[in-house]
Amino acid sequence: MMPQKRPQKQGKKTPRKYLRAAALSAVFAAVAIPATAEAQSYHPSETATSSEMRSAATSFQYSYRNLSELPLRRLDSCTHVTAEPQINSTVTVKETVYDHTSLTVADLDALHHNFLPDSTQTLGVTSGNYSYSVNVSGTTYRVNGEDCVHLKDIDIDVTFSQKIQTAAELLDHSCYKDDVTEHEELHAMFNKTAIENYGAVIDDLVKANAEKVNGRVVPRGKTATDVISDMQALFSSTVRDTLEAAVKKADTKHSRIDTFSNYLKEQKETEKKCGYELPRFSAPKN
Numbered sequence: 001m002m003p004q005k006r007p008q009k010q011g012k013k014t015p016r017k018y019l020r021a022a023a024l025s026a027v028f029a030a031v032a033i034p035a036t037a038e039a040q041s042y043h044p045s046e047t048a049t050s051s052e053m054r055s056a057a058t059s060f061q062y063s064y065r066n067l068s069e070l071p072l073r074r075l076d077s078c079t080h081v082t083a084e085p086q087i088n089s090t091v092t093v094k095e096t097v098y099d100h101t102s103l104t105v106a107d108l109d110a111l112h113h114n115f116l117p118d119s120t121q122t123l124g125v126t127s128g129n130y131s132y133s134v135n136v137s138g139t140t141y142r143v144n145g146e147d148c149v150h151l152k153d154i155d156i157d158v159t160f161s162q163k164i165q166t167a168a169e170l171l172d173h174s175c176y177k178d179d180v181t182e183h184e185e186l187h188a189m190f191n192k193t194a195i196e197n198y199g200a201v202i203d204d205l206v207k208a209n210a211e212k213v214n215g216r217v218v219p220r221g222k223t224a225t226d227v228i229s230d231m232q233a234l235f236s237s238t239v240r241d242t243l244e245a246a247v248k249k250a251d252t253k254h255s256r257i258d259t260f261s262n263y264l265k266e267q268k269e270t271e272k273k274c275g276y277e278l279p280r281f282s283a284p285k286n
Contacts, residue, residue, distance in 0.1 A: 041265035042257050046189050049253065053197040056249050061201040064245075066238050069209050072230060075216035078141075078148035085138075085151035085210050091199030094161040096188050100177065105167040105281040120263075121281060123170060124180040126187040128162030130195060132239050136232040140224040147218040149227045151210055156202060156239060160195045162188055169281045175274035183257070183266065190253040198246035205242060206235050 103111075108122035138151045164184045170177035213231055218224050256262070271277055 041269055042262050043186065044253075046193065049189060050193045050197065053193045053246075053249060054200075057197040057201050057246070060198065060242070060245050061204060064205060064238075064241065066205075066209060066234065066241065068234050068237050069212060072213040072216065072227075072234065075213070075219055075227075076146075078143050078146065078215050078217055083150070084207075085154050085214060087154045087156070087203055087207055087210065089156035089158070089199075089203050089206070091158045091196065091202070092160070093192055093195055094159065096185075096192075097161070097163040098181070099163060099165045100171060100181075101168050103165055103167060105169055108165070108167055122167070123176070124164065124166040124184045126162060126164050126184045126191070128160065128188070128191050130158060130160045130243055132156065132158045132236075132243065134232060134236040134239055136228055136235060138224070138228045138231075140218065147224060149214070149216055149218055149224055149231075151214045151228075151231065154206060154210060154235060156206065156235070158195070158199055158202070158239065158243065160191070162191055164188055167281065173274075173278060176270060176278050179266070179270045179273065186257055187254055190250045194246040194250040194253075195243070198242050198249070202239055202242055205238050209234060209238060 105121050105123065108125055111125075133156070135153075135155045136151060137153045138149055140147045140149055142148070164181065164187075166177055166180050166184070170180060210231075213234070216227070218227055
């Protein structure tokens, strides 16, 4: 399997993204299938996967500690009790896009190296990315001669999209195309359920941090705008950490279906279903 790419750091004004080439359905020409491959290939349901992701997200929620909150927590509290900020978070998972014509097996082999034997060829790939934005608004009020910060609104928007691409040669082999697409749809489902379930705990994580830093005294040498900016950075890192945790959890599922032994099982199942062995479309990889 090809290595899972980690979230790529962008400029401060650009949302972080991750690009997954969650690989790769392949055909194993001239690879012997051992008797141990008789067992059924790994194919978890969306219900079971979502339940697993939800449990993992809950564990992450209760164990997460954002270290960047500590300097803000050391600010003195104001005596006036402020109302809790309004937190508005939206997680949008777009429909998966399918592309069955743009790339050939040779294209996929060149773009998406995996660590399977040289006799394999890449037939499909799933790629995705997330973006997010965090906006914080607030005001100051004066209590006993001190400026205090009150957070008003925290608006969070997360968007996730992904694409499944299969080799153009499979258009003449619809049975294989269906099975390759099904394999890639598992990768897409892992991504989707991870983002949805981890995204669902963002509200509570941000709320917990907001309660710790809301109603603090503006420190000397800083303005209320400075403190609001610090809080925006805090909440942004909370969202980023949560989404990166979702990526890591999805990685464990990608790795499970991309083992060599699972590929052998999938190969045998597909050849039996389709009734023939898929021909080679590209030269063996070096």
